[in-house]
Amino acid sequence: MYEDNYENILHKNDKAQEEAEALNEVQERCFFLGEKIKGIFWCELIAGIAYAILKAIMDNVSIYGMKGAPLWQTAPIPIALAAVVAICYVFTCIFMILMGKYYDSFLKAGVLYAIANALDIVEEFTTGGISTILSLVAAVLAIMQMYYFINGMTSMLTGIDIDLQDKWEVYWKAFWILFGAFIVCTMLLFIPGINVIAAILLLIVTIAMFGFEIWRFVLLWKSSGSMIGYANYYESRV
Numbered sequence: 001m002y003e004d005n006y007e008n009i010l011h012k013n014d015k016a017q018e019e020a021e022a023l024n025e026v027q028e029r030c031f032f033l034g035e036k037i038k039g040i041f042w043c044e045l046i047a048g049i050a051y052a053i054l055k056a057i058m059d060n061v062s063i064y065g066m067k068g069a070p071l072w073q074t075a076p077i078p079i080a081l082a083a084v085v086a087i088c089y090v091f092t093c094i095f096m097i098l099m100g101k102y103y104d105s106f107l108k109a110g111v112l113y114a115i116a117n118a119l120d121i122v123e124e125f126t127t128g129g130i131s132t133i134l135s136l137v138a139a140v141l142a143i144m145q146m147y148y149f150i151n152g153m154t155s156m157l158t159g160i161d162i163d164l165q166d167k168w169e170v171y172w173k174a175f176w177i178l179f180g181a182f183i184v185c186t187m188l189l190f191i192p193g194i195n196v197i198a199a200i201l202l203l204i205v206t207i208a209m210f211g212f213e214i215w216r217f218v219l220l221w222k223s224s225g226s227m228i229g230y231a232n233y234y235e236s237r238v
Contacts, residue, residue, distance in 0.1 A: 027231045029102055033156055034227030036095045041220040043095070047088035048213075054081040089117050096149065105152035112145035146175070153223060161226040167219060178212060181205045 057078055093114045100107025119138040123131050150172050157165040182205050188198035 029231075030160070030227045031231035033099055033102060034224045034231060036099050037220055037224040037227065039095045040092050041217060041224060043088040043092040044220070045217060047085045047092070050081045050084040050088070054078055054085065057081070089113075093117075099152065103152045103155050105148045105155060109145050109149035109152060112141050112148065116141040116145060143179075147172070153219075157223065157226065160230050161223075164219065164223055164226055168223075171215065171219060174212065178205060178209055182209070 093110050096106050096110030096113060100110060116138045119134050119141070123134040123138065126134060150168050153168045154165050157168070182202070185198050185202035185205055189195050189202065191198070
């Protein structure tokens with residue numbers, strides 16, 4: 001009888017330890033992913049602002065500066081901004097690949113993100129047909145990267161935040177609607193008679209795409225908060 005009681009006690013202790021370890025694993029996973037998503041949020045935000053300022057400068061000031069002067073002496077601000085954008089891109093890629101520890105979709109998204117951005121850089125130094133091909137390939141890879149990233153987000157949020165999970169799925173569907181509208185409006189620009197209307201519609205779609213990007217930042221921030229909040233909840237139970 002005593003042996004049976006000891007066996008029951010040991011079994012209960014083992015079960016309690018397994019539950020505690022499982023809770024620790026969930027807490028670590030949620031906190032890790034939440035922190036990395038927050039990192040992606042800040043990297044994309046900083047890169048977006050830096051790129052917008054860089055583009056505004058480059059559209060109005062020649063990057064080559066004065067005759068014969070070294071680039072780093074005549075254009076320190078553009079170079080600094082380009083460096084900020086590049087660093088943010090690198091860290092975004094690293095964060096996605098690290099998140100692949102838990103979900104393969106994030107790993108695939110990180111690899112595709114790196115390749116697409118590398119092709120964009122190469123495309124800047126090419127001309128003609130090669131430039132067009134590289135640009136198209138980079139665009140296709142960027143769309144694939146988005147697919148895998150959103151797939152990772154929805155998988156990550158399963159059982160944690162159904163509302164956010166649904167919003168990421170709606171975001172993906174909305175992307176294709178806007179993308180299709182952009183392609184159609186662009187093609188209509190070349191048709192006489194309706195090109196003016198197409199230009200107006202294209203402007204509306206462009207504004208909508210800007211709002212679409214803001215929506216992405218909101219989803220990233222909320223997803224990060226949801227994962228970290230879930231981690232803190234589990235930590236309180238350990």
